[in-house]
Amino acid sequence: MTLVQGGPNDHALPSRPNGTYYDLPQVKAAPFKSGAVGTYVFLAGLSGASALFSALLSRRRRRYGDSAIRRADALSMLAPTLGAGLLIYDLKTPQRFYNMLRIFRPSSPMSIGSWLLVGFGGAATAASAGEMLGRHMKLGWLRHLGACFRVPAALTGVGLATYTGSLFAATSTPRWAAAPKSLSVQFGASSVASAATALAFAEPRSDLRRSLDLVAGAALAVELAAAQSARRAYRAAGIQADGPMPIRDQLGTLLPLGLIAASAVCSPGPQRTLSRLACLAVLGGSLAMRIQTIEAGKSSAADPRVSLRLARRTHSAMRK
Amino acid sequence: MEVHQRARNYPESGFDAPIPDEAELTAQTRVRPGRSYGFFTDTTLCIGCKACEVACKEWNNLPADDLGLTGNSYDNTGALSAHTWRHVSFIEDNVRAEISRPFQSGWLMMSDVCKHCQTAPCVEACPTGALFHTEFRTVVVQQDICNGCGYCVPACPFGVVELSALDGKAHKCTLCYDRLKGGLEPACSKACPTDSIQFGEMEALEERALRRVRDLEARGIDDAYLYGVPGSPGAAGGIERLNAFFLLTAAPERFNLPVAPSRPSDRTMPSLAAGITAVAGLALAALFLFGRSDRT
Numbered sequence A: 001m002t003l004v005q006g007g008p009n010d011h012a013l014p015s016r017p018n019g020t021y022y023d024l025p026q027v028k029a030a031p032f033k034s035g036a037v038g039t040y041v042f043l044a045g046l047s048g049a050s051a052l053f054s055a056l057l058s059r060r061r062r063r064y065g066d067s068a069i070r071r072a073d074a075l076s077m078l079a080p081t082l083g084a085g086l087l088i089y090d091l092k093t094p095q096r097f098y099n100m101l102r103i104f105r106p107s108s109p110m111s112i113g114s115w116l117l118v119g120f121g122g123a124a125t126a127a128s129a130g131e132m133l134g135r136h137m138k139l140g141w142l143r144h145l146g147a148c149f150r151v152p153a154a155l156t157g158v159g160l161a162t163y164t165g166s167l168f169a170a171t172s173t174p175r176w177a178a179a180p181k182s183l184s185v186q187f188g189a190s191s192v193a194s195a196a197t198a199l200a201f202a203e204p205r206s207d208l209r210r211s212l213d214l215v216a217g218a219a220l221a222v223e224l225a226a227a228q229s230a231r232r233a234y235r236a237a238g239i240q241a242d243g244p245m246p247i248r249d250q251l252g253t254l255l256p257l258g259l260i261a262a263s264a265v266c267s268p269g270p271q272r273t274l275s276r277l278a279c280l281a282v283l284g285g286s287l288a289m290r291i292q293t294i295e296a297g298k299s300s301a302a303d304p305r306v307s308l309r310l311a312r313r314t315h316s317a318m319r320k
Numbered sequence B: 001m002e003v004h005q006r007a008r009n010y011p012e013s014g015f016d017a018p019i020p021d022e023a024e025l026t027a028q029t030r031v032r033p034g035r036s037y038g039f040f041t042d043t044t045l046c047i048g049c050k051a052c053e054v055a056c057k058e059w060n061n062l063p064a065d066d067l068g069l070t071g072n073s074y075d076n077t078g079a080l081s082a083h084t085w086r087h088v089s090f091i092e093d094n095v096r097a098e099i100s101r102p103f104q105s106g107w108l109m110m111s112d113v114c115k116h117c118q119t120a121p122c123v124e125a126c127p128t129g130a131l132f133h134t135e136f137r138t139v140v141v142q143q144d145i146c147n148g149c150g151y152c153v154p155a156c157p158f159g160v161v162e163l164s165a166l167d168g169k170a171h172k173c174t175l176c177y178d179r180l181k182g183g184l185e186p187a188c189s190k191a192c193p194t195d196s197i198q199f200g201e202m203e204a205l206e207e208r209a210l211r212r213v214r215d216l217e218a219r220g221i222d223d224a225y226l227y228g229v230p231g232s233p234g235a236a237g238g239i240e241r242l243n244a245f246f247l248l249t250a251a252p253e254r255f256n257l258p259v260a261p262s263r264p265s266d267r268t269m270p271s272l273a274a275g276i277t278a279v280a281g282l283a284l285a286a287l288f289l290f291g292r293s294d295r296t
């Protein structure tokens, strides 16, 4: 661009930095508190998958007894209590939290999730209360009544553990929108891994512990694969991906995977130690992954080149 | 432009009640529920006076955002926000270069606004039903219902709606819902001195806009196109049309507009299905592992 020489405005104007509008953000970042919402997403996953496990284990009650079921029940209570509290805390007008249940809007994962949380809260509470009260008060019928809620709790639990992926995917935030399927597979698998290792942590029976660890191992492998495919999508979209495999992912997936593999060949004593270490790594990694996903999404919204490029790509894909 | 016959009934200013169907006198349209209304913003007519921004702030009683200079040409508003529902962007295209054509033809100015999408991603995201399509097919946040969850903010593909820190609710252009109900045209289009912002019924507006493009072409301006009418840039990926659409003469990106906004809700089901499939697979594996005969 040739400028008029010698004039008072003889300097290059920042009129067209890279073809965007002064490099200003093109979409707005979500106003979520990353810590609170990330913790909720983690708890929703842990509780949802725990309810799934208590349903599965109640089918093998004769073999493994009741104690694992009761522990899973306790974990399933985290989302409807602490989790729901965190969600309300994140609202900017929290006294109107109940408006979430004013309508059901199937196009909105936020609405789907609100109803899932309510449904899950009811079913999981009924199932665990039936189990606990039936045992203490020696009321068989109460136990049976509670058992009726096992399957609904497990089904809504599966939803609760995965819908959070679509919650982020169904936005215009570039990093969340770039890999909608991988994101919820990653969230769902991480939820299963966290619940399985948490149950293994307190499990005295070595056979059940080994089985739970194997499930966790499989879930971690799925999570790893989903994370890799998400990273490919980010790179293709021009989103700054944090290296080929950031240390957080390694600590949260590869490390526990290694520990579980090593524990599989150990005798029950050291197996338990390794399994417990794996549990700590999985829980920490699972929480960190959620918070980091939110943070990274928010910062991806700041770069107009990314969101505009994503739109261009959709455009040419549609034209084909 | 001829003066509407009814205008003669109101020779004085200063009325004790609004003129019935005032929009007919100022925008040649009657506002009736059940029909679709919107804005046609013709950027070739914009002179960057910001009367729309002022009129909007005045009518809607919106607080000021940052007071200061951004250094980005005359744009000191920066962006649409919870408190700024009209935003005039300024682009200086070779204004001071030798190749500049005479008569300030290097200036690009555009009054940006909520697009009032049909169908609207913010409405599809809102879990409380606070965001809704009105009887005028505009998109409005009901202030007595919004609980400030903020999910509409990342849903909007145009970066329009925002939460206000002042009251913890989502805010954006209402296309002057209150004025429409009273038969008045929106404040910004009424204030626009060049008719760069035109208010009207969608069908008539789109027709008028197409005529304008053809007219400009005839005058030798061949890069004019519409953004946001069906089949054009801006109306893509399940967003059929924008009830606030634009006539542009530069790439949409120059104005921070996406060529092909996508509809976020299209990602809800595929994403949910993939996650549930993965968890169901792992559950089956767990069921199998729990049922294995003892090894140890």
Ligand code: SF4
Binding pocket: B114, B115, B116, B117, B120, B121, B122, B123, B139, B155, B156, B157, B158, B159, B160, B161, B172
């Ligand atoms: S531009 Fe954004 S805020 Fe306006 S209707 Fe469309 S999605 Fe909603």
